[in-house]
Each structure stands twice: as C-alpha cells, then as structure tokens.
Amino acid sequence: MRRIGLFAIAIAAQLATLAQPKVLVPGDAASNSFSAERLQRIDKVLQEYIRNSWIKGATAVIVHNGVIVYNKAFGTGHAQPGAPLKINDIFRIASQTKAITSTAVMMLFEEGKFLLDDPISKYIPAFAHPKVLDKFNALDSSYTTVPAKREITIRDLLTHTSGIDYAQIGSPQMKAIYAKSGIPAGFLPHPQQLAAAIDKLGTLPLVHQPGEKFTYGLNTDVLGRLVEVLSGMSLDDFLRRRIFEPLQMQDTYFHLPDSKRSRLVTVYTEDKKTKGLIPWADTTFRGISVDYPTNNNGYFSGGAGLVSTTMDYAAFLQMILNKGVYNGKRLLARHTVEIMTQNQIGDIPLGNNKFGLGFEITTEKGALKLGQSVGSFAWGGFFGTTYWGDPRENIVALLFIQQWPFSHSEIGDKFKALVYQALQ
Missing domain, CATH: 1.20.58 (Methane Monooxygenase Hydroxylase; Chain G, domain 1)
Incomplete structure (x- = not known):
C-alpha cells in the first residue's frame, strides 16, 4: 500500500508539472491554493514597516505552480520625493548574481568543458x-x-x-x-x-x-x-545570450542602459543620529559605491554585479524549480539541477542549513525554523533582496528592498512566514 501511495504522489506531481504554464502568468490566488484574504497580511506588514520608516519601499512576488498569485509594490523607491515604487522597478541584486553565474558555470559543465x-x-x-x-x-x-x-x-x-x-x-x-x-x-x-x-x-x-x-x-x-x-565570451555576453534572452529577462544587466536608469531604485541607509532613512552616499560604507550599475567598464562581477526586477528573477528561479526548463527551452539538465540543489559541503557547518552549487539548501533543522520545505534553495543580496524556491510546494517567492544597514532585516523571515500561512 505504501508503494502505491508513493507512486500516486509521484504521478500527481508529474501531472501538476505538465499543467503548469510555459511562462509565468498572472492568476487568481484562490484558484491556485492561496488565500487572497491571508495574502493581505503581507500588505499590512510591509505597510507597517514603511509607516514606521523602517523601510522606504519594497516589491514582492509569489509564484505557485508557475502562476503569479501575488505581485505588488509598496512605498517609494526613488530619490524624487513621493515617487511610488513600481512592480517593474530595477534593484541591485548583489549576491543574487551568484546563482545566475553558477548556472552559467554548470551549463559549461554540461558541455564537457571541465x-x-x-x-x-x-x-x-x-x-x-x-x-x-x-x-x-x-x-x-x-x-x-x-x-x-x-x-x-x-x-x-x-x-x-x-x-x-x-x-x-x-x-x-x-x-x-x-x-x-x-x-x-x-x-x-x-x-x-x-x-x-x-x-x-x-x-x-x-x-x-x-x-x-x-x-x-x-x-x-x-x-x-x-x-x-x-x-570565449565576456561574462556579460554569455549571461545575455545563454540565460537572459531564453528566460525573457529583459531588465537584468551588469550595465544598465540609459533608457532604464529612471527605474533604478535608490539605495537608502539609516542616519546614525536620527535613525531615519536617507539616500546612500558613497561615504556610507568604505569601498562600496551604489553607482556601479551605471558605470561598469568591464569588471563584470559574477558574485555581485547584476541589477534585476522581481519578475525577471522569478523567471530564473522558476527555471530552476522546473528542473532546468522554461518556456519550452532547456538551460540545464534535470540531473544537473539536482546536483546544484543538494548538500555539497558535507558536515561543514552553515547555520541551520547547507550549501549546494550556488544556493543555500534548507535542511530539516532549517525547515523547522521558518517553514520552508526541506530541499528549498535560497539566498539574498547585500542591499536587502531575498528569494527562495520550494520544490515540494512548487513556490517561488521574492522580496526586494534597497537598504543598508538594515536594522529590521527580520522582515525577510516574516515574509517567509507570511507566504506559507497564506498557502491552502
């Protein structure tokens, strides 16, 4: 009986995958196993953080079975007073670049290059x-x-x-x-x-x-x-041709075009005296300038250099969740994705979790903390962006903020809890 039950679960999972749309599409939360009423709790918490001047603004996306059940922007995100943040605004994703570069490496691995x-x-x-x-x-x-x-x-x-x-x-x-x-x-x-x-x-x-x-x-x-x-290509060209174009990531760059610079979100920092939020100055953190997306002359940082949007990055994560395929185009083999999203560091400690090839991997101990399923893959960026993909629940979720230092970074963990409490 147990074998029959496991077989039924496997068949159900395969059918759910086949039923997924080829690309991310907007859909009704209630029709896709999410409570619309409970999703509003995310709105309330993010609005509370903005009201208390703990953050200036944020964009958040939740995808379930390839359907966008939540895609919203809150607050302001630009130096112009009162300019509202929009869902297609562009963020410095910093270390979220790492997963994309690691994917590029594994594409070359599949070609027998190393x-x-x-x-x-x-x-x-x-x-x-x-x-x-x-x-x-x-x-x-x-x-x-x-x-x-x-x-x-x-x-x-x-x-x-x-x-x-x-x-x-x-x-x-x-x-x-x-x-x-x-x-x-x-x-x-x-x-x-x-x-x-x-x-x-x-x-x-x-x-x-x-x-x-x-x-x-x-x-x-x-x-x-x-x-x-x-x-034999620059990292910029390789990512553009082999990853961004197939995934239709039209707003992800090392060097942001002039035509899109008005959408680049301002980085904020905390005033040391008042604790209020002020635009970042290059004296905020020695050796770090937030102007790098508009002044890149060829140092394409595979670990930190990209800018992107929540929806662009959601497409990338959905490809990983789909075991390497998106919109009918295969970027990685299923087996390669499985290698990337398994523990690759053995007994080496890393908090509650482990690390794969480019991603932090949720363990049983890590799952007990926030509710992410075992095997979820995740990371974030220096300026307050965070993401994860949950293969068991078939969820992709992202929360993008532009701020450092970040005294209220617990918002990332709260967002995780808020996503799962809305799942039916």
Whole structure:
C-alpha cells in the first residue's frame, strides 16, 4: 500500500508539472491554493514597516505552480520625493548574481568543458600553487603564508569552501590584504577588467585550507572569469545570450542602459543620529559605491554585479524549480539541477542549513525554523533582496528592498512566514 501511495504522489506531481504554464502568468490566488484574504497580511506588514520608516519601499512576488498569485509594490523607491515604487522597478541584486553565474558555470559543465573537481589553475593559471595565510601584521598589512595542502577546485568555488574571502566585507586581515592589492568586492565602478583583477586575486593568500570551511567570498567572481575563459565570451555576453534572452529577462544587466536608469531604485541607509532613512552616499560604507550599475567598464562581477526586477528573477528561479526548463527551452539538465540543489559541503557547518552549487539548501533543522520545505534553495543580496524556491510546494517567492544597514532585516523571515500561512 505504501508503494502505491508513493507512486500516486509521484504521478500527481508529474501531472501538476505538465499543467503548469510555459511562462509565468498572472492568476487568481484562490484558484491556485492561496488565500487572497491571508495574502493581505503581507500588505499590512510591509505597510507597517514603511509607516514606521523602517523601510522606504519594497516589491514582492509569489509564484505557485508557475502562476503569479501575488505581485505588488509598496512605498517609494526613488530619490524624487513621493515617487511610488513600481512592480517593474530595477534593484541591485548583489549576491543574487551568484546563482545566475553558477548556472552559467554548470551549463559549461554540461558541455564537457571541465569537471567539478578540476583545479581552477587548469583554466586560470594564476591560482596554481595556492598559499594559506599564516601570520598577519595589522600595522602594514604584511603577512606570511604556508603552502596549501591541495589546489582549489571548481567545486570549492561553487560551494564557498576554497578559502577565498571577501573584499570590503570579509575578515579584517583579508580586507586589508585585498585593499592593498586593489581587489574589489564587485560593488563599485572599477578601473580593472575582470581578467586582471582575478589574476591578481590568484596570487594572494587563502584564509584557510581549501575544502576546510565555508567562507563566503569572491569565489563566484572567479567563476565568472572561468565562464569567460571556457566560452570565449565576456561574462556579460554569455549571461545575455545563454540565460537572459531564453528566460525573457529583459531588465537584468551588469550595465544598465540609459533608457532604464529612471527605474533604478535608490539605495537608502539609516542616519546614525536620527535613525531615519536617507539616500546612500558613497561615504556610507568604505569601498562600496551604489553607482556601479551605471558605470561598469568591464569588471563584470559574477558574485555581485547584476541589477534585476522581481519578475525577471522569478523567471530564473522558476527555471530552476522546473528542473532546468522554461518556456519550452532547456538551460540545464534535470540531473544537473539536482546536483546544484543538494548538500555539497558535507558536515561543514552553515547555520541551520547547507550549501549546494550556488544556493543555500534548507535542511530539516532549517525547515523547522521558518517553514520552508526541506530541499528549498535560497539566498539574498547585500542591499536587502531575498528569494527562495520550494520544490515540494512548487513556490517561488521574492522580496526586494534597497537598504543598508538594515536594522529590521527580520522582515525577510516574516515574509517567509507570511507566504506559507497564506498557502491552502
């Protein structure tokens, strides 16, 4: 009987997938297993945050079985007083770029261009013979190193276990070392081309032995350069032709066209004295400029450089949820998506969850916290954007905000709870 029950569940899941529209389409919440009345609780909470001046504005999208059951904008999002935020406004998605670049890498994996456990130095020689930081002198940023026990692999980069740290937002030692060498974090217009910056990064020490720990860092910027080396195209061109055009992501860019700059949402920050919200100034966080989407000269940051809209990114997530296919076009094989959305870091700790190839993966422990199903894939961005896809419930959900620092970042967790409480 149990086998029959499991078979019935599998058949039902397949039929539900076949019934999905080819592209995301708007639909009635009640007809798609969501309570319209309960969805209004999202409105109330976001409006409360705006009323209390905790955020300026937000856009939110929920997709169920390929149908858009919620797509709204709240508050204001532009420096012009009173200009309302719109559902098609464009946000700096920062680290949400990583999942897209990781997808590009896995597309090349499917073409036989490399193996996951190949050393990155096979394709970017600057990473040969890596060294690990031993001692650091804070007075002049000098340091000593010890040889790494092994080479950095492409899998290490996809899982952030390589030992590469982050510029501007990483550990104090590595921030200083990177700053001295002119290594960017992808959040500012940069005079170097991607190739030159990544080659320089390859000569600098790792913060720990490869494969030893999870350290969130510039790994995906390195992967962006790998895409360029293996494809013979710039990362910008590759993403445009191979991902954005097939997915009809018409508002996702490294360099935002002049014609769309009026839709770029202003980044806000908290006034240190009044705690009120004011537009970001480039003195807000040393080494980070929010003007990078309009001043990109060729440093295409695979880890942080893109701007996008909630609906563009929802299409990308739906492709992952669909096991690699969207609008009749297959970008990734089903098996590849399964590899990307499984635990790839073993017993290495990462809070309540694990990490796949480009995504955080919800574990049983993580599911107990917020209600996301086991196996959900998720991440977010520096300026307050967040997303997840839930394969069990066939849900894609996104909440986009543009703010740093963010004293009320709990809104992301509240949004998750609000989505699931509305699911029938």
